[in-house]
Amino acid sequence: MTGPAFTGLIVKELWGHRRRLAGSLVAVFLGVAFLTGTLVLGDTMAKSIDRFFANAYAGTDVTVRNATTVTDMPGQLRGEIDGSAVDRVRAVAGVAVAEPVVQGSGQVLGVDGKIIESDGPRIAGNWITDPELNAYQIVEGRAPRTPDEVVINRATADRGKLKIGDRTVVLTPQRVPVTLVGITKFGEDDGFGDTSFTAFTLEGMRKHVIPGDDKVTAVTIRAASGVSQETLTERIRPVLPPGAEAVTGEELAAQDRERVDQFLGIFRTALAAFGGVALLVAAFSIHNTFAITVAQRTRESALLRVVGASRRQILTLVSAEAVAIGAIATVAGLAGGIGCAALLKLLFASFGMGLVAQGLVISLGTLLIAAPVGLVVTLLSALGPALRAAKVPPLAALREVAAERPGPSDSRIVIGSVLAAVAVGGIVWGALTESMTMAGAGAVMCLIVMVVLGPVVARPAAMIAGAPAARWRGVPGVLARDNATRSPRRTAGAATALMVGVGVVTLMTVFAGSLRASVEDGVAGSFHGALVVNAGSNERGGYNPRVADEVARLPQVENAAGLGQGAVRVGSDNADVRIADPARLGKVLALDVAAGSLATADTFAVSQDAADDHRWRVGSPVPVTFADGSKQTFTIGAIYRNDDVAGDYLMPRTAWSAHNRQALDRVTFIELKPGASAADAHKAIEALVKPYGTPEVQDRDAYIASQSEEMNAFLGIVYAMLALAIIIALLGIANTLALSVHERTRELGLLRAVGATRGQVRSMVRWESVIVALFGTAGGIGLGILLGWALTRALGNPFAAETLALSIIALVGALAGILAAIRPARRASRLAALTAIAAP
Template identity: 65%
Template sequence: MIGIVLKELWGRKRRLAGSLIAVFLGVTFLTGTLVLGDTLAGSIDGYFSRAYGETDVSIRNSTSVSDAPWSARGEIDASVLERVRKVNGVANAEPYIQGSGQLLAKDGTTIQSRGPRTAGNWMTDPKLNPYRLAEGRAPRAPDEVVIDKMFADKGKLKVGDRTAVLTPDRVAVTVVGISRFGDQDAFGETSFTAFSLEGARRHVTRTPGLVTGVWLRAADGVGQDELAARVRPVLAPGTEAVTGKAQVDEGMTMVEDGFLRVFRIVLGAFGGVALLVAAFSIHNTFAITTAQRTRESALLRALGAGRRQVVTLVGVEALVVGGAATLAGLAGGYGFAALLRQLFTQLKIGIAMEGLVVSATSVLIAAPVGIAVTLVAALGPALKASRVPPLAALREVAVEAGRPSDTRVIVGGVLAAVAAGTVVLGAVGEQTAMAAAGAVLTVVAMVVLGPVAARPVAALAGGPAARLRGVSGRLARDNAGRSPARTAGAATALMIGVGVVTLLTVFIGSLRANLEDGVAGSFKGAIVVDGGSNETAGFSTALAGQAARLPQIQNAAGLGNGNMRVDGKNAGVHVGDPSALRRVLDLDVRQGSLADPGAFAVSKKVADDKGWRAGSAVGVQFADGARQTLRIGAVYENADLVGDYLVPRTVWNAHTRQPLDLMAFVELRPGASAGDVRQALTALAKPYGAPEVETRDAFVSRQTEEMNGFIGVVYGMLILAIVIALLGIANTLSLSVHERTRELGLLRAVGATRPQVRSMIRWESVIVALFGTAGGLGLGLFLGWGLGTALGNPFAPQAVQVTIIAVVGTVAGALAAIRPARRAARLGILSAIASV
């Protein structure tokens, strides 16, 4: 049996090349995405491991108000430092201070960064300090700083330069040193400006008796757990001792459960799409080759082979193909991961991925999946081959059925009806899970109904070819409809690739439209001062007050953000003066009023989920550990700009020493010139780090800018799925050319020219591509509407992108036929006629 398999593979190596390539590309894609996830996890783990230097135990505030891995906690009493230094087993202890601090460039502008912008103290113990001096010296005076090399380069700063740090007050400083984080120029894209301890106390905590934490180094022979146990008895309530290993594990758990989990799921989904598309190409190849070997299978049966042996023959063949392609795909996946790493590095995701990391788990996932996909794809053709009766060897038999069975029509129709109904009900009822289940059923229904639709669609799509290209066009149309299962199999792979691209295009367009509508609907003013995108960016809250006093401005209100515990759960909140915000934002208040500057407000969505209403009491806890009960003063509908919780600035500032606004919204007086106001605000904002002063329309557009990079990544990663689908079309055509060798020879004998034969094969490919592209567009548009509507987003298909997808799918179909058409045209007339 093994000998027969090897002879079959060697004798039909051209036919199986397409399957090998399809499996190879699918496994390459999957392996590459898994390795990229491992690499990112390894890089983040490395950052966490180095973030605390050789700290064995850290003392910190026990209150956590954020699920973000690098979120700051409240300060603790600095008196703990002297107590822990007296504990037996402590070799050294140093206070640690960190807070918001925006380093300004040489020209006085804020240095742009995707990461946090922080300031703190320079640790004098080299073993506790994760940073190393690359140039200069450590800070000594309160106005001296050490800055990261990355931000020194970005800000065109060098040792000896004078600049400023916003904490948020403007602090004039001298750069006395430039640091590196291990072998990196910075901690990801986190800006860290290090003052002396006195400088950090004066400018960051602003209270000599408070520090962010205390870092301890153990004496020789004392373990981390033992040291933590020794210092806990001297700690005050509200503080805790955490080992360095526990801090690293805690941070990695947060990353794994949050960003990294989503990252892996998204990448895995793309790999799954590629393998699904590859599975259809593999299935089509085995279906055609098995059909072409009908008489061969019958002869084996006539010679005594059982059905199980015939299935085994095809199964072993699939196993060899899948195994060889999977091994090659594992190697290719490593190279593909390197390309993806370069892509994400260019997108500046904030983490430098220096070397590729390959975990055993990724290999143990990719290898079995690649082989299993091949075996499953070949199962149907194998079972069909085993059912060939021995008498078929003695007569001519049709290689494939010319029409789909009634069972397929009935089952497919029922599935389609149930799937469409489920998607519609999920969309109308805003039930995302139901819409997603309907989406899966819809894909299954389209696969089942593919052969049913193939003949009428081929006739429709081939109509223009028949009219424009004469005999060649008519033959192409008839060939596409002759074997509906084969046509549908080749088109389905392309349909899934195009469908996923279209779905994501529509979905992202809907998200963008929802965001634009929400932002534009909430803000009716003319100008926005935009300070950044994370809570350590922004500018002093004094700027909004100064802006409001300009004669051209009628109203101005600042808006900041932060984290606290609301009703026992960590939550991101926005901070501002509700009475001022209501004048510049339309929050669509449904209950209560925002007229009180001390009003705590929540979104209607949260209020409905929690059963709250205006007047309800809500328990909250701040980062410093303080607990308070706030009464809801208003419930609002429009949460696009202020989120689910709006905390009064008067309440928030009592628990922070660095109040910041992320943005300020400005409404002009009647008759005021927007250009003049922008100029005045730009001058006013310069001492605050020159945040962006932009028009309302520019601000709305900027809110969706980050999606553009994601769209590029999505399209780039899904191109491979479409490439696999097109290889499937090319492989199907090549096999059909081989199958129709005698037919093509007869066509040449009765007068068909080589250009006519090439034209026939090309048009046949275009018809298949049109079938797949049209089906994919319909699938993507329908599911994009269903899933987007279920999430509450408007249906906003992007006409230009959808048109490009349609054109690319059709043109790619013509390109897929180049080699099969050339091969068909080169067939010798006499040898083709003589073939059997």
């Protein structure tokens, strides 16, 4: 066969089977679009963050700050330094402007008297008068002039419905009545990410937020003309007070960007994983489509061999079809990825994870990743069918050839059984030994087992899934079951795509449910009181610790203890600590003290896990470094087993307050007196906390449930993002049915000829689709439960499979089968009997 003739044949085959291959094209398009969308979204976030830091440090040449770090969290305020640093720096040659920076916690109340919510830090700071050093600009009103005037960023003002001239309150945590005189923007944005920023005058900060005039958070410096950042930094360092350091603006931006990039990297990896799942499901759909079309063209391939086509040309023919489909779908997918990225932004915003960006960023790297992936996935998916087509002998043109082998080979059964045993063994061993590596290896092998054993399991599974249809739907149900079992390879191929999607959804459901159960059981096991005052989900927020004292004085209350949160360095490691009066906390929480006692207010306590890791016991010294750079060695006074609420380190409030002038409580646990009315206590506490920004008063059950709210948001995002994989799987089932209907045209005509109605034909095709979907859904749920159990056990969490959620997944799977069959069933029912009988 000559080159031009062969090229013409490729075009003819593509055009002649365009409807059969349309499902593959759509599957590739959706997979590439989703992958492109996730990559674009990641690039957009990175660009947005770069812009934020560029604005933040655009005019800053050098910053003097505390040299101590106690946390890796981005945006965390450092400890203070001696205020003498300001005058020392101003006297250095080459310093044009040096301004003190005083910052702390400042939470603004909206018109409703409640704290204006934000997911980022809620900061109060002094207004920087030099416009080149200040990243914020006044866009409405004016800068503050007196200690009781403030300006706030636009996003905070809009959320709190505040306008120029309004009187409101800033909690520092004391109530500070203020007048709003200005609204700011951070560069071109309404805020620095989701940070709430309130600016006082320097006098106002030292009067209301950080009392005194001997400490500053930092000194921000602009160099004189001709003086480089590095040169000025070297000049400043010799004059700094102990514990302070000088950092160039470029270095400061790079450090903050690096911390944020660590969190962004995890997020981008998760997005790419979702894109990978969508492409994997698409690969199964493409493979099944090509496998069916190649099988249906067996005689055609044999005829081509008879007229002189070589095996290589047959292989090239099928591969060229795959490349053409992959190329068209990939180009369309790259374009569709832009819209997908925009939809993903809206999705994350709807779940409280708004992404600040002025536009989508499409990088060359995204194109270089997504385009080859789309082509390679399509080609690899079609490679197996192409190789089978190349092996068709010329004599096959002279006889009737079955489209597919009726059953799996013995070698497939043996190999698949061995692989299944190894996969299950790896998963179970990983779970029992808490080895994520072993459990992960077993999970990957499960995917191989699905492909190998799918045709082996398909026939008995379809018989079981089709039994209700055969019993209740009469002849159409029996025929649907028989059609599903007739070609186990085809049924398995269509179901596997759905199995992967459902399996991942089930895995995430089990994983999140287990984490939620772990959190809820831990909190429920620790707290047995009636009520809680909860600051909310923002870990950087809180309220005045006086709340616990005032609540404890109510006539209905037996005991009340507040719990705060902070960061220190324990030895050489950064660590989170809980802040409380240990004696009072021990009365409202069941901490299960293993050694020592929490009887005194100055007891430093650690969890059993922390003690085991460091080989500590009661009386062991623990060196602690605070954010201000000061160091203190504590002696362990108690070791407790229940750390779900108290964490690994429980620090006395007296010790914490000596190094932090703005202590905040995040939660207050309340135990009522015997016989006291919970409703009356709830009402009294709500009235009491109103001046403190109205933190939420919850009963015990509501508080326990609130601790897992983030899991619900996580699951919502997972379900929404994996919905695309399910849609691609449904396209695969629909495409398989459409190709099956085309193959059985003559059979369907005979059924109509012997009296089958159009409704019966539609019912037969629908039930066949439901059987395939139930097979894929049941397999996916089983696989997801197994992997979810292994993952949760490997992480040391309890296993919790939520029956309601899994039942909904199963129901959706059945409904998906009905939806996938709509078009093929309609087409099958509309076939004219005589025309169908005459079909080849």
